[in-house]
Amino acid sequence: MNTLTPPAPALALPAEAVAIAPPAERSQVMSRLFGDAISALATVVTLALLVYAAKHVIDWAFIQSVWPGADGGACRAAGGACWAFLGEKMRQILFGIYPPAQQWRPAVVCVMLLALSAGSLPPRFWGRTLGVVWIVAMVGAVLLMRGGMLGLEAVPTASWGGLPVTLLLAVCALGLGFPFAIVLALGRRSELPVARMLSIALIELIRGLPLVSLLFIASILLPIMLPAGMSIDSVLRAGAALTVFSAAYLAEVIRGGLQAIPQGQGEASRALGLTWWQMTRLVVLPQAVRAVIAPLTNTAIVMIKNTSLVLIVGLFDLLSSGRVALTDPAWPTPYVETYLFIAGIYFAICFSLSRYAMWLERKYQRTAAR
Amino acid sequence: MFRALWFDSRVRAWWLQGLLACGAVGGIVWLVLNARENLMRRGITVGFDFMDQAARFPISESLLAYQTTDTFGHAFVVGIVNTVFISVLVIAVSTVLGFALALARRSTHPLITAIAATYVEVIRNTPLVVQLLFWYGMVTVNLPSARQAYQPLPGVFLSIRGFMFPKLAVAGNSTLFWGVVCAALLFVLAVMLAKPVIRKHWKTRLPMVSIAIAMAAVAITAVLLSGRASASWELPYLRGLNFTGGMAFTPEFSALLIGLVLYSAAFTGEIIRGGIDAVGRGQWEAGRSLGLRPWHIMRLLILPQALRIIVPPMTSQYLSIIKNTTLALAVGYPDLAFVVATTINQTGQAIEGIVVLMAVFLTISLSVSLFMNAYNRRISLVQR
Numbered sequence: 001m002n003t004l005t006p007p008a009p010a011l012a013l014p015a016e017a018v019a020i021a022p023p024a025e026r027s028q029v030m031s032r033l034f035g036d037a038i039s040a041l042a043t044v045v046t047l048a049l050l051v052y053a054a055k056h057v058i059d060w061a062f063i064q065s066v067w068p069g070a071d072g073g074a075c076r077a078a079g080g081a082c083w084a085f086l087g088e089k090m091r092q093i094l095f096g097i098y099p100p101a102q103q104w105r106p107a108v109v110c111v112m113l114l115a116l117s118a119g120s121l122p123p124r125f126w127g128r129t130l131g132v133v134w135i136v137a138m139v140g141a142v143l144l145m146r147g148g149m150l151g152l153e154a155v156p157t158a159s160w161g162g163l164p165v166t167l168l169l170a171v172c173a174l175g176l177g178f179p180f181a182i183v184l185a186l187g188r189r190s191e192l193p194v195a196r197m198l199s200i201a202l203i204e205l206i207r208g209l210p211l212v213s214l215l216f217i218a219s220i221l222l223p224i225m226l227p228a229g230m231s232i233d234s235v236l237r238a239g240a241a242l243t244v245f246s247a248a249y250l251a252e253v254i255r256g257g258l259q260a261i262p263q264g265q266g267e268a269s270r271a272l273g274l275t276w277w278q279m280t281r282l283v284v285l286p287q288a289v290r291a292v293i294a295p296l297t298n299t300a301i302v303m304i305k306n307t308s309l310v311l312i313v314g315l316f317d318l319l320s321s322g323r324v325a326l327t328d329p330a331w332p333t334p335y336v337e338t339y340l341f342i343a344g345i346y347f348a349i350c351f352s353l354s355r356y357a358m359w360l361e362r363k364y365q366r367t368a369a370r
Numbered sequence: 371m372f373r374a375l376w377f378d379s380r381v382r383a384w385w386l387q388g389l390l391a392c393g394a395v396g397g398i399v400w401l402v403l404n405a406r407e408n409l410m411r412r413g414i415t416v417g418f419d420f421m422d423q424a425a426r427f428p429i430s431e432s433l434l435a436y437q438t439t440d441t442f443g444h445a446f447v448v449g450i451v452n453t454v455f456i457s458v459l460v461i462a463v464s465t466v467l468g469f470a471l472a473l474a475r476r477s478t479h480p481l482i483t484a485i486a487a488t489y490v491e492v493i494r495n496t497p498l499v500v501q502l503l504f505w506y507g508m509v510t511v512n513l514p515s516a517r518q519a520y521q522p523l524p525g526v527f528l529s530i531r532g533f534m535f536p537k538l539a540v541a542g543n544s545t546l547f548w549g550v551v552c553a554a555l556l557f558v559l560a561v562m563l564a565k566p567v568i569r570k571h572w573k574t575r576l577p578m579v580s581i582a583i584a585m586a587a588v589a590i591t592a593v594l595l596s597g598r599a600s601a602s603w604e605l606p607y608l609r610g611l612n613f614t615g616g617m618a619f620t621p622e623f624s625a626l627l628i629g630l631v632l633y634s635a636a637f638t639g640e641i642i643r644g645g646i647d648a649v650g651r652g653q654w655e656a657g658r659s660l661g662l663r664p665w666h667i668m669r670l671l672i673l674p675q676a677l678r679i680i681v682p683p684m685t686s687q688y689l690s691i692i693k694n695t696t697l698a699l700a701v702g703y704p705d706l707a708f709v710v711a712t713t714i715n716q717t718g719q720a721i722e723g724i725v726v727l728m729a730v731f732l733t734i735s736l737s738v739s740l741f742m743n744a745y746n747r748r749i750s751l752v753q754r
Contacts, residue, residue: 032478039479046481194387198394208735210693212707213727220720224408225401305497312699319500335507343496343504350495 072331082334086341089325093338096161096321102153106164109141113167121356123363134175141168157235161316163345165235169307169317173242174250174300180243181250186280188251189258199251206248211309214241219313238310246303253295257288290364297357301350308346318342405721414718421446427712429704431620442713449709450730456623456705457692460630464691467631468638475643486639493636499700501633506625506701516612525605527613533624537617539604547599554586622703626695634691641687645680646672677749685742689735706730 034040064080068087075082086093095106116137120130145164148154187199206214218241223231232240261284269279289296311320322338409416421443429436432448433455474486493501510530514520519529527534540547561568561582568578593599606616619627649672657667696707710723 029480032480042479043481046485050481050485192383192387194391198390205732208689208732209728210696210707210731212696212699213724213731216707216711216714216724216727220714221405221724224720225405227404228408228411301495305495308497308499309697311499312697319497319503323503333507333511335504335511339500339504339507343500346497346500347492347495351491354491354495 075334076332081337082332083337085331085334086337088331089328089338092162092325093318093322093341094162095164096316096324097159098161099153099155099159102147102155105144105147105152105155106160106162109144109164110167112137112141113164113171117171123360138168138171138175157233160235162321163318165310165316166307166318169235169239169242169310170304172239173246173303173307177243177246177250177303180247181254182285184247184251185254185258188255203248203251206245207252211241211245211306212312214245215309215313217241234313235315238313238315242303242307242310245306246299249299249302250296253292253299254288256295257290257292258284260291261287293364294357294361297353297360301353301357304350304353305346318345409721412718416721418722420717420719420722425713425716427716429709430702431623431704442717445709445713446706446726449704449706452703453692453695453698453705453707453730454734456626456630456695456698456703459627460634460691460695461688463627463631464634464638467635468640468642471635471639472643472646475639476646490636490640493633494640498629498633498694499697502625502629502697502700505629506621509621509625509628516608519608519613525603525616527606527608529613530621531612531618532621533619534606534613534616535618536603536605537615538601540599540601542597542599544599547593547601550589550593554589558582558586620703622698622701625701626698626703629701630691630694630697634687634694637687637690638684641680641683642676644683645676645678648679649675674749678746681742681746681749685739685746688742689738692734692738693731 032039033043060080062080064078066075066078066080066082066084068084070084072085075084091100091103094110095103098106116134119125120134141164143149144152145160145168146155146157184199184203187195188203190196190199215238218237219234222237222240226232265283265287266279269283274282307317308319310317311323314320316324319342322342326333326335326338406416422441424439425442425445426438427445428438429445429448431452433451434444434448436444436448471486471490474482475490477483509532513528513530516527516529516531519527519531519534521527525536558579561578565578568574594601604615606613606618653671653675654667657671662670695705698705699707699711702708706727710727714720714723
């Protein structure tokens with residue numbers, strides 16, 4: 001198909017007009033890299049920097065490093081990364097001070113929550129069944145972690161730690177925050193002045209405050225403000241603070257979706273004789289939430305990252321247990337390796353979610369354009 | 371008659387709202403009563419009387435002078451000033467860095483765009499606390515001791531003692547010197563802002579900003595030549611195990627600054643890039659066909675239009691930078707949250723401490739959004 005034969009007699013095209021091929025893609029890349037003096041200089045400088053950095057990183061991470069199996073002394077002597085520390089402390093970082101013999105329980109919880117999250121991503125699985133599965137899974141996860149039944153040893157929340165705490169906090173904050181956020185968003189757009197004022201006050205108050213201050217309120221102020229004898233678990237209190245925080249931010253995203261719905265939708269449902277409640281549940285909310293799924297996912301990423309702040313009120317999430325593992329005097333303090341490992345776990349979760357949000361956005365744009 | 375209570379939608383709205391208001395007020399009253407009872411049992415008096423007592427805890431670094439014998443009230447002020455200082459610094463540096471990042475991501479050079487994109491993805495998808503602790507570890511463990519400090523420039527030292535650099539030391543009448551410097555800077559700034567008005571009013575094409583800078587330089591030189599004040603660079607130098615003289619950023623401050631700047635730059639960079647991308651391609655083409663240089667097209671055509679898109683998201687970004695400075699707690703820089711946490715630990719005045727924290731942040735949030743809204747009105751498109 002290289003040569004284009006012009007349709008025979010009627011209109012003969014001049015040969016030159018057909019012969020010119022589009023410029024090859026490859027030459028464009030080369031011209032971008034070395035097209036003029038500045039590009040060439042930029043290429044050479046960045047390549048030099050990259051090679052220099054790569055040499056040091058490889059030297060640190062692979063050549064001079066200490067691999068699992070060695071002890072703290074070997075790490076002190078070596079000039080490179082101390083992967084032996086990660087190998088030794090992996091379980092402590094992932095599961096905190098959970099009794100070592102029982103650590104299969106948090107492991108099962110982590111696998112279950114991650115698998116369920118991955119399974120909830122494709123839009124065709126969304127529905128009532130999925131919601132029920134999530135509720136069952138969350139109750140099951142908490143019971144499995146707590147124990148004290150079915151022959152499982154009871155483990156108090158004070159010894160929970162590591163990745164399962166991070167995942168449970170994130171899922172709770174988002175899962176419980178979402179219905180709360182819908183109520184706040186509807187309240188903010190409500191015609192009832194009291195409901196509107198309360199919603200605006202709550203949303204703006206929480207969005208104006210740093211999460212640290214909310215965690216302070218939950219961990220210091222809440223015990224003072226509850227009647228004597230009534231105490232709430234510290235994990236639960238931090239979870240409540242995160243839930244309220246995520247609800248305020250999710251509410252603003254949902255409000256954006258509500259605003260995007262044309263007035264006619266409400267008028268049409270009123271003309272059909274639907275009550276306000278039916279209109280909201282059947283017409284308004286499904287469209288509003290669908291319009292903002294991508295921004296909702298981005299808020300979810302922010303909240304997953306925010307769970308690491310519970311370290312400030314002394315809870316043992318993934319980051320805190322990593323920090324505790326670093327205090328072992330038998331080892332040098334391999335900050336970089338430990339924090340890279342923890343950052344890697346967060347990155348894997350957040351990066352895949354952000355790609356997912358982009359994919360969803362493109363998908364909905366295509367559907368809308370059709 | 372009672373049927374109307376449920377079936378008349380207006381009546382129903384009223385009593386539902388009454389119920390909601392009663393519930394909200396009742397809940398708050400219940401919490402407050404509980405708190406009063408609990409605090410009475412613990413023997414803590416509610417109120418801000420403790421503000422006049424001596425704080426008796428150290429604050430490792432501050433812009434304002436502070437001693438352990440100073441009052442709690444002064445400690446709070448020191449914390450607020452520290453919070454504002456780091457916020458302003460981070461906002462300024464990350465905006466400039468973000469602009470550079472936006473240009474890098476928009477460049478046609480494949481290597482540079484790839485590096486910028488990787489940077490943004492890595493930074494945005496890992497928690498800020500992890501990054502702060504990472505930098506703190508880098509600063510406190512991986513840097514050499516003071517005797518083997520890195521010296522990238524003469525008078526600049528990097529070691530586990532922190533980041534040392536020269537300070538402008540003013541001898542003689544320092545108030546006069548700094549007063550003149552501030553006045554000169556304000557003058558230049560005022561001329562820059564008023565340039566369009568002056569040009570229009572007096573129909574002049576003079577290079578006003580350059581003249582203003584020259585005048586400011588003459589004023590500062592005049593003060594120095596008059597002999598009333600003299601300025602010189604005071605270099606840090608090694609004495610024993612630490613540096614003396616010059617300016618110093620402690621490891622905590624350096625880690626917080628590096629971490630927050632690198633984190634925020636990724637976000638501001640994406641906002642600026644979005645704003646520049648949103649300006650139509652025709653604007654670039656029009657600028658080019660007028661014979662403007664690329665930098666002039668950017669400064670005169672693209673940026674003023676992009677600003678309209680950039681300002682609203684940038685407002686919330688700046689606010690979140692200010693709120694993020696409370697993570698100073700993780701590395702131990704004494705900002706307001708640190709002072710509040712220490713005060714609560716020492717005195718048990720939890721309610722007062724948290725009220726101060728909330729009041730300060732709500733005030734900052736409110737004033738920043740008011741200021742940015744006013745700015746937004748000024749630059750937004752005037753439709754006639």
